[in-house]
Amino acid sequence: MTSTFASPPGGAPSPAAAPPAVVADRVSKVYGSGDAAVHALRGVSVGFAQGAFTAIMGPSGSGKSTLMHCLAGLDTVSEGAVRLGDAEITGMSDKQLTLLRRDRVGFVFQAFNLLPTLTAEQNILLPLQLSGRKADRAWFDQVVDVVGLRDRLSHRPNELSGGQQQRVACARALVARPQVIFADEPTGNLDSRAGAEVLGFLRASVREMGQTIVMVTHDPVAASYADRVVFLRDGVVVNELLQPTPDTVLDRLKSLGG
């Protein structure tokens, strides 16, 4: 699918020059205590450039989802610090974190992305409405057209296919123009064609409007849409790859023994 975003007002910042949008600084995360303690993250330090599409990869239990949760303010870190833009989110209260997510972060989850009681349009506008912001109608129309949902706006989630549901989720994330979009296995439940469509939007939104995206995935093909892949194993960043292709990603994964 070829998609074109018109440049958003103000133009896209150049990816390379800008400071990182999200930074993890020696982040550790421990669940439980004593003998039962599980070290999900062991001092991870990594930055995610603004206007870039970064994939986080790793075998099951490598800590990739935990890292994403900590970066997005869904979970708190045990040690270390996380900065989102100019905000130091470590030590923020639940309320502050909630407002931060509402105003600066977008989410696309693997499943159960949408509220069943709301129509597609209401779902897309939900974050804006939660923060009491007015939707920029032109921008909304543009996003909706790009994801091809114009004739599905009044449908409820149970009347949409899995791919359509994920496209609604992408539109929801994009419409609020967050500083970062976190995507957690966004194509995990989709067939390859629907998956390619969704990944296409994500990449286009980065290229053409400078959106920053961090995506957790275990699929080398999905990762190949990113600008950069960060590899995690046993709670530590072990490697990274720029301008990935499915083959290079797969090679790297094999070399990790995952």
Add this chain to the structure above:
Amino acid sequence: MLRTTLAGLRAHKLRLLLTAVAITLGVGFIAGTFVLTDSMDSGVQQTFARGADKVDYAVRPSATASEDIPAALVGRIRSLPGVKDVHGQVKGDAALVGRDGKTVGDMQTVGLSVPDGRLLRYDLDKGRVPRGSGEAVLDSRTAGRQHFSVGDAVSVLDSKGAAHRFTVVGLVDFGIDQDASMRGAVGFDPATAALMTGEKGVEEIDVIGSDRAAIAAAAGPKYEVYTGKRLGETLAKAAGADTKIIRTGLLIFGLVAMLVSALVIYNTFTILIAQRMREMALLRCVGATRRQVFGGVVAESAVVGLVGSVTGLLVGLGLGAGAMALFNALGANMPTAGVALTPRTVVVGLLVGIVVTVLSALLPARAATRVAPVAALRSDLEPGGGRFRLGWVRSVLTAVFAVGGLGAAFLGAVVMEKGESSMFMVAGAGGLMFLAVVTVMPALVRPLGRVAGAIPARLGGVPGRLAVENARRSPHRTATTTIALTIGVGLMSLFAVVGASAKVSSEHQLQQQFPVDFQVNNELNSESRPIPRALAEGLGKRPEFERVIEKKEKETGVAAPGASLGAEASQATVGMVSGDALGTVLKPEFTSGSAAALKPGTAVVGDLFAKDRGLATGATVQVRTPRGPVPVKIVGIYGGDLPLPDVLVPDTDFARHFGSPGPNAIYVKVKDGVSAASARTVVQDAARPYPTVKVASAAEIKEEFTDAIDMMLMIFGGLLGLAIIIALFGIANTLTLSVVERTRESALLRALGLTRRQLRRMLSVEALVMAVIGAFTGVVLGVGFGWAATGSMDDDAVFAVPYLQIVGFIALAAVAGVLAAVLPARRAAKASIVESLSV
């Protein structure tokens, strides 16, 4: 299978507890009723037994005879060999004059004989028993209210109305004598008691010594001789009839509470089964038969029922004891003999609790058996489709119930003759209409939810809108949850409407038909002691009054020609009102004939009297007078609940037949321009010299009636409050389970930026919408059937809606709904987003 069930219950203690609460409250109320009435019974029994123990034998009129025992028999028994002591109990009227110079209370106090020595059955609280003609004892509570104590001098009126002075020598607890505790009592020695009350006979002769045969021989066949023990039992049994009425009344409310509990249980189990679809399917996968799955759910409900009932019994014990303490603190003189938990209470409580729970779980259990094993493998069990289609079965049922209910209501309220049968018709109609609402409710939830949620959706922002959607998404569930509330609120509004209508009707009737400003009544409303004529004449001369109307009445025989005028059944009040008052000031509504037709030799009669005797206008009746029977032609029949005699004759006729006694009541209409306060002073000053004559203003009479109705509504409200509380637990329960179901949804919302407070508010609004739907439906039903009930009671009844109260009910329900959401909302808000997302 049982082991799986029990393990499941142990793992979900909170769920078990919430479900059991509904049963606990219902069983608690029923058990409490039994505990209270049993305790009252046993207290009464003990007290009677204690009193009767002091007596060897007691002579009482046999059940068929209603006359007193002649005093001569007391002497005859006294002279029997072996008799050590005898007391002939005297009981009559002896009006105590209070500190304000008026007789105490609304009814004159009871005069009793208080014997000295072993036969004294009452407890002396203070002082000693009275001896001689100058001493009296007072009922302790009457004395307390009037601030009389030992050593004070009091004035008591004898049966002729003459005042006598007595010195109070003691305060007595007359115990469970109903008359004494209701009216207050004065005690004298037996001889003085006979003089004061004017009673010729005695109620009972208590004896010490001798033997039963000798006493029975002396008493003769008209009287029965009891041993002390049997006397106690007989008296306690008679008093027990009162507790039976209380028990039945309370149990009706208990039944309502259990019905609401059943709905809550049914709903909870339905939701639980829906949520545990995968668990059930897994059980089926690993080889459980349908029967085993069914049995598992039923066993679970039995355990819940058992737990709920046992705690319910404990709650009932507390409630019963609390009610006893409360009643006694409020001044009711209830004998206490500890709290009684009888085996019957335990059996009934457990049985009702378990049976209701299991029955309520049967349908959900059947639904559980329908789960296909393959459902265990499906992952997308999206709860709440949001739509509800009224199938043809439900449509037909709704139509049948609604048409039947409305038809019956119309018949009862409009077509049928007013009376008991029309009221039963309306009650039946109410039941049918409720069934119609039950069947159609799931279809009403979405539109009603939109209405009830209109304001919160507009004001509550995104959380408000989501909440309203959530309340509407499972119509079936919301319907059952709200109907539980509908029952309580519906009955409350029904009572409120009937009460308000009764108030307005009576006010309206008095204003239209009996527009007097003051009523002067003689408390001792006996014919031998009418209001002194001087008072009536004095009032008639006052310039402040427009009209002073005298009413005279005489109890006498009235019957169709040929029938006996002496028979008990022919007794009726024949009376007059002065001059042309009938038709000018007193304007009862005539169902046939008119006031104008009242000429000498004729009469107008009350409709109840006419109906009772089968009389119509034009008929002639015989009226017994001191100068022989007189024929009177009926020229009119009037309705309404006015203080008028059965047979009203022209004043000249009345004087001819019965002479000119003083009036039994005086009605005063004040001239325009005279202030109420000054008119009142005039009437009161005129009545001051007569202790038994009491003045009541129309406003006071109205207020008394209003107060009585308000009191009744408050009691009903209190008793129905339980059903409403159970329904609120139902809301909390449904919400808790919905929260569990929507864990991921809530987590998603929180991830997208919904604050904890917003999430809590969302659930509160959802509960509010459910509560308002339930309350609104209840109010509509209650007001509708309040109208029908009012119409079925009386032709003259005016329908009134207490708008403020009704709006109050809905507002209260809304607030209570929000309260019900507090715990589920807190739980939902506490959940971790990351954990919930991965559920």
